[in-house]
Amino acid sequence: MGNDEPDAxxxxxxxxxxxxxxxxxxNSAVGIDYAARAADVLGFSRWWQIAAAAAMMAAVSxxxxxxxxxxxxxxxxxxxxxxxxxAVFSFYVVFQSLSQxxxxxxxxxxxxxxxxxxAAVLAGGGYIGLAYATSLWQLYLLYSLGAVGVGIVYTVxxxxxxxWFPDRTGLTTGVGTMAFAAGSALVVPYVRANATVAAYSDxxxxxGIGILVVTLVGSFLLRDPPEDWLDRKDGDDDGEGLAASIxxxxxxxxxxxxxxxxxxxxxxxxxxxxxxxxxIANVVRFAENFGLAALIATLSATLLPVAAGVSRxxxxxxxxxxxxxxxxxxxxxxAGLFRIGLVGAGEASNGAVFVAFVLGAMFFSSPLYVFFPxxxxxxxxxxxSSGNYAVLYTAKVGxxxxxxxxxxxxxxxTGWNATFVLGGGLAxxxxxxxxxxxxxxxxxxESPEASRERPN
Numbered sequence: 508m509g510n511d512e513p514d515a516x517x518x519x520x521x522x523x524x525x526x527x528x529x530x531x532x533x534n535s536a537v538g539i540d541y542a543a544r545a546a547d548v549l550g551f552s553r554w555w556q557i558a559a560a561a562a563m564m565a566a567v568s569x570x571x572x573x574x575x576x577x578x579x580x581x582x583x584x585x586x587x588x589x590x591x592x593x594a595v596f597s598f599y600v601v602f603q604s605l606s607q608x609x610x611x612x613x614x615x616x617x618x619x620x621x622x623x624x625x626a627a628v629l630a631g632g633g634y635i636g637l638a639y640a641t642s643l644w645q646l647y648l649l650y651s652l653g654a655v656g657v658g659i660v661y662t663v664x665x666x667x668x669x670x671w672f673p674d675r676t677g678l679t680t681g682v683g684t685m686a687f688a689a690g691s692a693l694v695v696p697y698v699r700a701n702a703t704v705a706a707y708s709d710x711x712x713x714x715g716i717g718i719l720v721v722t723l724v725g726s727f728l729l730r731d732p733p734e735d736w737l738d739r740k741d742g743d744d745d746g747e748g749l750a751a752s753i754x755x756x757x758x759x760x761x762x763x764x765x766x767x768x769x770x771x772x773x774x775x776x777x778x779x780x781x782x783x784x785x786x787i788a789n790v791v792r793f794a795e796n797f798g799l800a801a802l803i804a805t806l807s808a809t810l811l812p813v814a815a816g817v818s819r820x821x822x823x824x825x826x827x828x829x830x831x832x833x834x835x836x837x838x839x840x841x842a843g844l845f846r847i848g849l850v851g852a853g854e855a856s857n858g859a860v861f862v863a864f865v866l867g868a869m870f871f872s873s874p875l876y877v878f879f880p881x882x883x884x885x886x887x888x889x890x891x892s893s894g895n896y897a898v899l900y901t902a903k904v905g906x907x908x909x910x911x912x913x914x915x916x917x918x919x920x921t922g923w924n925a926t927f928v929l930g931g932g933l934a935x936x937x938x939x940x941x942x943x944x945x946x947x948x949x950x951x952x953e954s955p956e957a958s959r960e961r962p963n
Contacts, residue, residue: 541674548732553671559728560664560683563623565690566721567630567657569698569714570599570650572691572812575791576698580707587643593911595646596788599654600907604900606658611666611897614731615890619663623726626663630656631719638712660722661687662900663729665876666893669884670732676881677831681823684876689816695809734890756949757888763895766947768886772879773902775940778933779839779875780906782846785930786868787811788910796923797853799861807865814866815873823877831885832941835878839938842872846931850924872934886946 545553578592613622633653640646664687668679694714701710763769786793790811794804825834845868852861880896887895917926 541672545671545732549730556667556671556729557679557682559725560667561686563626563660563722563725564664564683564687566718566725567626567660568687568690568812569634569694569718570603570630570653570657571687572787573694573698573714574599575788576695576808577707577710579791581646584707585641585643585646587646591643592646593788593915595650597907597911598647598651599657600784600911601904602651602654603658603661604903604907606655607662607897607900608894609897610659611662611893611895614663614666615893618731619667619729620726622659623663623722623729626656626659627719627722627726628656629653630660630722631715632656634715634718635712636715638708638710638715656722660725662893662897665880666896667729667731669880669889669892669896673884673889675827676884677823677826677877678820679823680880681819681821681874681877684823684873685816685819687816687876689812692809692813692816695812696805699805699808757890758886758895758947759891760894760898763887764898768944768947769899771940771944772883772899775839775937776875776879776899776902777905777909778937778940779842779872780903781909782842782906782930782934782937783869783872783875784903784906784910785914785927786846786849786865786872789914790865793849793853793923793927794861797856797861799853799856799858803858803861806862810862811865811869814869818870819874819877822871822874823881826878826881831878831882832944835874835882836938836941838871838874838878839934839941842868843931843934843936843938845871846934847928850927854924882944 542553549556574596578595582588582592610622630653633649633656636649637646637653640649664683665680668683669676672679698710698714701707758766790807791804794807822834822838845864849861849864849868852864879899880892883896883899884892914926917929
C-alpha cells in the first residue's frame with residue numbers, strides 16, 4: 508500500500524519546533540512513515556479506521572444534539588413538565604461520561620469489536636424504545652441505557668484516532684468529534700419538521716434504526732494496532748523523531764491521577780463542558796425567551812452542530828501545526844466572549860446576530876473534545892489513552908449537571924441572562940488556566956531546567 512496522506516516532511520513541519528517545555532503542539536515525526544507502518548498492519552489505509560469511527564459518531568449524535576428539538580414534543584405528548592425533562596439530559600451526560608472508563612479499560616486490553624457491538628444494541632435500542640415510552644421513568648431508563656452506548660462509541664472512536672495517528676492526533680480526533688457534532692445537522696430539520704405529538708414516535712424509531720445499523724457495521728470494521736507497531740527505536744537516540752504521545756512516558760491511570768496537571772485539566776474540562784452544553788441543551792428555549800422568531804430558533808439549532816463539527820476539524824488541525832496550548836487558550840477565551848455576546852444579541856432582538864453568535868460560541872467551545880484527548884495523550888502517553896481519557900471525560904458529568912439541573916434552577920431564580928453570562932465566565936476561566944499547564948515532571952517531555960526546578 509502506498510502512503511495514505513501528504514508527505515509528513517512537507518505537510519506537517521512548517522512552523523513547528525521540537526517540544527521540550529510543555530508546548531506539545533508539535534507532533535512532527537521526521538523520517539517516520541506512520542502511514543506505511545499502519546498499512547503494513549491493516550492491509551489498507553489507516554484512514555478507513557477513522558472513516559468507520561466517524562460514521563459511528565455521527566450515528567449516535569442525536570442523543571446530544573437533537574434533544575433540544577425533540578423535548579418539547581415529548582413534554583406535550585407525555586404531559587411532562589419541561590424542567591422534569593431537563594433531568595433526562597443530565598442523566599444522559601452522566602451515563603455517557605461514566606460508561607467511558609470501564610469501556611476504555613476494556614478496549615485498551617481487549618480491542619473494540621465486542622464492545623462496539625454492545626454499543627450498537629444499547630444506543631440503537633434506546634432510541635427505538637423512546638418511540639414507545641409512555642412515562643417519565645421510561646424516558647430516564649431508555650435515554651440512560653442509550654447514553655451508555657453513546658459513551659462506548661465515543662471513547663472507542665476518539666482513541667482509534669489516538670492509537671493509529673500519533674502524528675496527526677489533533678486532526679483525526681477532530682474528524683471523529685466533528686462527526687459527532689455535525690452528524691445530526693441533517694437530522695435536526697427532519698425532527699423540527701415532525702416534532703409534533705402525532706409524528707414524533709415515528710421520528711424516534713427511524714433515528715434509532717439508523718443508529719443501530721451504522722454502529723453494527725462499525726463494530727465489524729474497527730481494530731487496534733499491535734503493541735509493537737511503533738516504539739522508541741523509530742526515532743533518534745533520544746526519541747525526538749517521535750510524536751509526543753510516543754516519545755514520552757506512558758502513565759497508568761493511577762500514576763496520572765497523582766499529577767497536579769490532570770486535576771487542573773479536570774477542572775478546565777468541567778468549566779468548558781458546562782459552557783458548551785448550556786448552549787446545546789437550551790438554545791431553542793433561550794431564543795424563545797427573547798421572543799425571537801421560530802425561524803431563528805430553528806436556524807440556531809440546525810447550524811449549531813455544523814459550527815461545532817467544522818471547528819473540531821479546523822482547530823484540531825491547528826493544534827497539530829501550531830502550539831497546542833495557545834490554540835486551546837485562544838479558543839476557550841473566544842468561546843466565553845461569544846456566550847456573553849449572545850445575551851446582548853437577544854436583548855437587542857437581533858436574530859441575525861444571535862445566530863452568528865451561537866455559531867461563534869460553538870465554534871470555539873466545541874473543540875474541547877479535540878484539545879483534551881490530544882493534550883492528555885501528549886502528557887501521559889498513547890498506550891493507556893482510552894482508560895486515561897475516559898477518566899478525564901467523567902468531568903463532563905459536571906457539565907451535564909450544570910447545563911440541565913443547575914441551569915434550570917439558575918434560570919428560575921436569576922433568569923436566562925445571568926445563567927448564560929456565568930457560562931461565558933466559566934469558558935474564560937478555562938482559557939486563562941491553560942497558560943499554567945506544562946508536562947508532568949518525569950514525563951520525558953519537560954525541559955531539563957523545568958525538571959530540576961519544578962516539583963511534580
